[in-house]
Amino acid sequence: MALSxxxxxxxxxxAGAGLTSGCAGKPLDTLLTQAAQVPRTPxxxxxxxxxxxxxxxxxxxxxxxxxxxxxxxxxxxxxSNALSATDANRAAVTTQLAGAxxxxxVYLGDTTWPAQFGTNSLALPLQxxxxxxFWSAYPAALRRVSEYRGxxxxxxxYTDSAFLFYRKDLLAKHGRPVPRTWEELLRTARxxxxxxxxxxxxxxxxxxxxxLTCNVAEFLxxxxxxxxxGAGRVALHGPGAERAFALMREFTETGVTPSTVATYAExxxxxxxxxxxxxxxxxxxxxxxxxxxxxxxxxxxxxxxAPRPGFEGDGPRGVSCAGGWSNFVNPNSxxxxxxxxxxxxxxxxxAQLILLKHAxxxxxxxxxxxRPEARAVGDxxxxxxxxxxxxxxxxxxxxxxxxxxxxxxxxxxVIGGRATPAQALRAARADIRTALxxxxx
Amino acid sequence: xxxSAPASRRPAAEPAGPPPVRPRRGDGPGRVSRRRxxxxxxxxxxxxxxxxxxxxxxxxxxxxxxxxxxxxLEYGGFSIxxxxxxxxxxxxxxxxxxxxxxxxxxxxxxxVLLELxxxxxxxxxxxxxxxxxxxxxxxxxxxxxxxxVVAAQLWxxxxxxxxxxxxxxxxxxxxxxPDILGQPASxxxxxxxxxxxxTTPFVAIVVLAGLMLIPGDVYEAAEIDGAxxxxxxxxxxxxxxRPIMAIAVLFRILQAFGIFxxxxxxxxxxxxxxxxxxxxxxxxxxxxxxxIGRGAAVATTTAVIVIxxxxxxxxxxxxxxxEGGRA
Numbered sequence: 001m002a003l004s005x006x007x008x009x010x011x012x013x014x015a016g017a018g019l020t021s022g023c024a025g026k027p028l029d030t031l032l033t034q035a036a037q038v039p040r041t042p043x044x045x046x047x048x049x050x051x052x053x054x055x056x057x058x059x060x061x062x063x064x065x066x067x068x069x070x071x072x073x074x075x076x077x078x079x080s081n082a083l084s085a086t087d088a089n090r091a092a093v094t095t096q097l098a099g100a101x102x103x104x105x106v107y108l109g110d111t112t113w114p115a116q117f118g119t120n121s122l123a124l125p126l127q128x129x130x131x132x133x134f135w136s137a138y139p140a141a142l143r144r145v146s147e148y149r150g151x152x153x154x155x156x157x158y159t160d161s162a163f164l165f166y167r168k169d170l171l172a173k174h175g176r177p178v179p180r181t182w183e184e185l186l187r188t189a190r191x192x193x194x195x196x197x198x199x200x201x202x203x204x205x206x207x208x209x210x211x212l213t214c215n216v217a218e219f220l221x222x223x224x225x226x227x228x229x230g231a232g233r234v235a236l237h238g239p240g241a242e243r244a245f246a247l248m249r250e251f252t253e254t255g256v257t258p259s260t261v262a263t264y265a266e267x268x269x270x271x272x273x274x275x276x277x278x279x280x281x282x283x284x285x286x287x288x289x290x291x292x293x294x295x296x297x298x299x300x301x302x303x304x305x306a307p308r309p310g311f312e313g314d315g316p317r318g319v320s321c322a323g324g325w326s327n328f329v330n331p332n333s334x335x336x337x338x339x340x341x342x343x344x345x346x347x348x349x350x351a352q353l354i355l356l357k358h359a360x361x362x363x364x365x366x367x368x369x370x371r372p373e374a375r376a377v378g379d380x381x382x383x384x385x386x387x388x389x390x391x392x393x394x395x396x397x398x399x400x401x402x403x404x405x406x407x408x409x410x411x412x413x414v415i416g417g418r419a420t421p422a423q424a425l426r427a428a429r430a431d432i433r434t435a436l437x438x439x440x441x
Numbered sequence: 442x443x444x445s446a447p448a449s450r451r452p453a454a455e456p457a458g459p460p461p462v463r464p465r466r467g468d469g470p471g472r473v474s475r476r477r478x479x480x481x482x483x484x485x486x487x488x489x490x491x492x493x494x495x496x497x498x499x500x501x502x503x504x505x506x507x508x509x510x511x512x513x514l515e516y517g518g519f520s521i522x523x524x525x526x527x528x529x530x531x532x533x534x535x536x537x538x539x540x541x542x543x544x545x546x547x548x549x550x551x552x553v554l555l556e557l558x559x560x561x562x563x564x565x566x567x568x569x570x571x572x573x574x575x576x577x578x579x580x581x582x583x584x585x586x587x588x589x590v591v592a593a594q595l596w597x598x599x600x601x602x603x604x605x606x607x608x609x610x611x612x613x614x615x616x617x618x619p620d621i622l623g624q625p626a627s628x629x630x631x632x633x634x635x636x637x638x639x640t641t642p643f644v645a646i647v648v649l650a651g652l653m654l655i656p657g658d659v660y661e662a663a664e665i666d667g668a669x670x671x672x673x674x675x676x677x678x679x680x681x682x683r684p685i686m687a688i689a690v691l692f693r694i695l696q697a698f699g700i701f702x703x704x705x706x707x708x709x710x711x712x713x714x715x716x717x718x719x720x721x722x723x724x725x726x727x728x729x730x731x732x733i734g735r736g737a738a739v740a741t742t743t744a745v746i747v748i749x750x751x752x753x754x755x756x757x758x759x760x761x762x763x764e765g766g767r768a
Contacts, residue, residue: 026517091728098731100518120514120731208711260602262623262712272603331516401729409713416623416712441537441726441735 026331028125035129035329035336042074043335045342048093048104050082050325052158053286053360055377060359067354068345075338086110086210097122097330105333106343111145111324112210112395112404114153119398124329125151129340138347138364141322141390148396153328155347156364158355160323161385162218162308165273165281165291169302170197178304181312182222182247185280189256192279201256203269204282206248206415211266212408213393214321215282219244221319221391222310227407227432228394234432236425243311245421249414262416274299282308284323285381289360305380307387322390324364356382402440406431508737519733528738538739540714541722542746544629548718549697549750552636553690559637560644560689561682565674567645568652578646585642593706596635600707622708625715632703632716640696644689651685652678687758691751698747719743 052060065077080103083089093107098120109117117123130152135143138156146154166178170192179185189201205211220227225240235241251257261269266283270290273281274297281287294300307318327343329336345351352365356373362385363369374382394403410428413419419427434440508529511522532538563581567574584592599607600621611619622628655678663673701720704710710717710725717725719739727736 026515028516031516087729091724094728094731098514098519098733116731121516122514208709208713258602258618259620260608260618260623262620263602263708268601268603275603277603399730401725405725409711412711413713416620418625418713439531439535441532441535441722441730441732441739 031124031331031336032128035124035126035340037337038072038075038341039335039337040074042076043338044076044078045106045333045335045338046078046080046104047342048080048082048107050084050089050108052355053289055289055358055360055379058358060355063354063358064346064351067350068342071345071350072338072341075335075342077342080104082108094122097332100332102330102332102334105330105335105339106346107328107330108157108325109154109328110210111142111154111159111322111326112393112400113328114146114326115148115396116398116400117328118148118151118153121331122328123153124331124336124340125153126155126329126340126343127152130344137367139322139366139390141392142324142326142364144392145322145395146326148398154326155328155343157325157327157346158359158361159364159385159390160284160286160321160325161362161381161388161390162214162282162284162320162323163288163381163384164306164308165283165287166304166306167198167279167299167302168304170279171304173197178306179280179309180317181309183312185309186250186254186256189279190254193256198277198279200258200272200278202251202280202282203264203272203278204251204257204261205264205266205269206257206261206412207263207265207268208408208412209265210404210408212411213404214323216244216248216407216411217321217391217393218282218308218319219247221389222308222315223247224315227403228396232396232436234429234436236429236432241425242421245411245414245424247311248411249417249421252415252417259416262412285362285385286360288379288381305384307384316389318388320388320390322392324362326364397436399435399438399440402435403432406435406440504737505741507734508741510734512733514731514733528734529742531735532738532742537714537717537722538719538742541717541719544716545698545700545719545743548629548633548636548700549694551633552640552697553693555633555637556641556644556693557686557690559641561648561686563641563645564648564652565678567649578649581642581645583642584639585646587639589639589702590706592639593635593703596631596638597707600631623712625712628708628712628716632707635703635707636697636700640693644693647685647689647692648682651682654685655681683758683762687755690754694750694754695747698743698750 047061047065049061054060061079065079068077069075083092090110090113093104093109094117096104097107109123114123118125127147127150139159142156142159146152146156164178171178171188174188174192174195174197176188176191179188185202192198193201204215206215217227220236220241223240223244225238225244226235229235252259252261258272264272266287269278269281270283270287272278273283273287274291276298281291288303288305291297291303292300297303308320310317310319327346329339329343333339347364349365349368352363352368353371353373355361355363356368356371357377360379362382366386368374369382369385394400397403406428410419410424410431413427414421414424431440506521506524509524509526511525511527513520513522567577567581570577587595599605602608602618602620602623605621608618608621611621619627621631659677659681660673663677668676699720700718701724704716704718704721705724708716710721720743723736723739723743726732726739730736
């Protein structure tokens with residue numbers, strides 16, 4: 001028995017070693033040569049795509065697939081339904097990709113993924129396959145997050161931009177303008193709360209997740225405090241950074257934001273707002289569709305949209321985290337040429353117009369936003385998006401998830417009153433330094 | 442059965458004692474046949490063995506191998522470079538790991554103790570129920586039958602800061618809206634409550650099975666000796682229940698130490714990292730940070746700790762049982 005147990009162990013180790021050597025990589029040049037040609041023979045692609053918010057019924061992904069198949073009749077695209085939560089989605093797709101699975105051929109991923117996915121060979125570098133002026137048609141912030149060390153790992157699809165949603169009726173009742181500064185927002189919110197017209201003043205996202213990192217990145221940009229300096233080292237100090245963290249605490253301390261914001265994800269904050277409990281809401285552009293939907297929102301018809309406020313003084317206003325989703329190409333795809341063609345199609349005019357007309361998102365191709373169709377849709381986020389000042393999160397590192405975790409856990413402590421802004425900033429700095437050195441778990 | 446029958450009634454043709462060994466056709470000595478039988482046995486067992494090694498032995502060993510390795514993902518696969526203990530050094534010295542260990546350990550101790558006490562109490566009540574026992578048992582088992590994620594989501598709605606039923610209830614009682622999942626202590630407390638709610642029925646049903654196995658005469662003897670209810674429970678019932686309680690505790694330690702779904706759904710490990718269990722830390726390290734070696738090291742250390750805990754528990758339990766036997 002002892003012998004056979006030993007044999008089993010030896011067999012398992014041998015199998016492991018065999019698997020290890022059997023999984024040796026392929027040279028990039030070969031892959032890029034394949035990727036440069038759209039095949040003439042029939043091919044079936046799998047597209048990993050989470051549900052794209054729809055404006056008026058039809059499934060947006062299907063419309064795009066049908067349009068692509070009309071242009072490339074021999075390429076068939078099959079939809080593979082991704083999860084909606086970003087982090088769970090990443091875990092699901094990386095499990096497949098790290099196992100060298102040839103499917104999905106193209107996958108829709110978050111704009112924070114390129115550096116990490118590129119470094120880990122989970123996304124094909126596409127820069128040699130793109131024309132020189134490719135990026136001129138897309139927001140500069142989107143280009144910054146899609147590239148890492150000169151390589152492009154993601155092609156633009158749609159952007160998420162943050163807005164301030166507000167209750168038009170309540171502001172009118174109290175004779176208040178739409179706030180242009182945070183100080184003004186605090187005053188207005190308190191007035192309306194004291195009058196008993198709303199339970200909460202300002203709703204946003206404070207749970208320990210990427211959503212909070214986006215909020216923190218925006219507050220920091222409002223205060224003109226960078227997370228990393230030009231050389232990629234951690235900055236995050238000084239009066240600006242403290243002002244941003246102190247503002248988050250002020251919201252919960254004064255009761256303008258409920259202390260439960262520390263557990264709020266996007267849906268929670270939106271539910272509270274569409275349920276009529278809040279005056280202001282910071283959320284992504286898609287929240288407009290939900291707030292205006294009479295069947296789901298108690299406040300439909302009474303909601304306005306504005307760029308986010310800034311701090312009093314001459315700092316920026318209308319700051320928005322550059323969020324959104326891009327298409328990545330799986331380097332293990334059996335149809336690299338077709339996969340690249342499809343990812344490029346999604347970034348192109350025809351697909352972007354479909355997004356404009358049918359999806360509750362902002363197309364990445366800036367040019368389509370100037371079309372008359374954009375005005376005809378009647379979504380204020382589409383017409384006001386060009387007033388925004390997009391800021392990228394510090395995603396230019398393969399350790400971005402750890403950097404993000406450092407920001408959201410420390411900011412969460414400030415919101416909950418468990419740390420002062422200064423303490424939290426010191427701790428976050430130390431955490432980010434550890435993360436950037438690759439020493440964080 | 443037949444052995445209890447009087448020997449005289451047995452037919453004369455079949456004498457008592459072991460049956461004589463019948464000579465087999467073309468057969469060698471008994472050893473060869475035994476070997477052949479063993480070979481047939483292995484032959485039949487081999488598919489199962491293969492499956493077990495494929496789904497259990499291999500992944501475990503591979504995971505241990507990865508925890509020592511520098512893994513690099515490449516186009517079309519991955520490569521393993523130097524084997525070192527670096528990942529363990531990184532894991533064991535990291536504050537995240539220590540925090541996760543502390544939470545997981547505390548959670549395990551508190552929930553297992555609570556569940557053991559409450560489950561035993563429930564089992565004692567259940568045992569006294571007559572015809573209604575089946576119904577009560579069915580209702581009691583409902584939480585246990587629910588899928589963890591579903592149960593966690595249900596409680597998540599109750600704890601929700603905006604429209605949660607429990608939040609509302611506390612608001613009425615305290616006058617202000619509590620932030621149950623937003624503060625470390627209450628978030629941990631909430632998690633213990635949910636786990637106890639969900640898993641006490643399991644302990645109850647295991648202990649109930651143990652109770653039903655205790656022979657009635659020991660109780661009669663205790664009664665004759667004039668033992669009261671309390672003494673009977675401490676001196677008769679509890680010692681008899683010990684082995685089965687040990688099994689329940691072992692199961693619970695294993696499960697509680699690997700807790701993932703409750704914090705994942707309820708708090709995502711927050712507030713801060715207050716409810717980040719070792720399993721969640723391992724998941725984040727592996728699947729969010731793509732640190733394969735370190736993730737494997739987190740998993741391996743967790744396994745080593747939980748196995749050590751179980752062995753330690755068994756040793757203490759056995760020592761106590763031996764002592765109890767001698768006394």
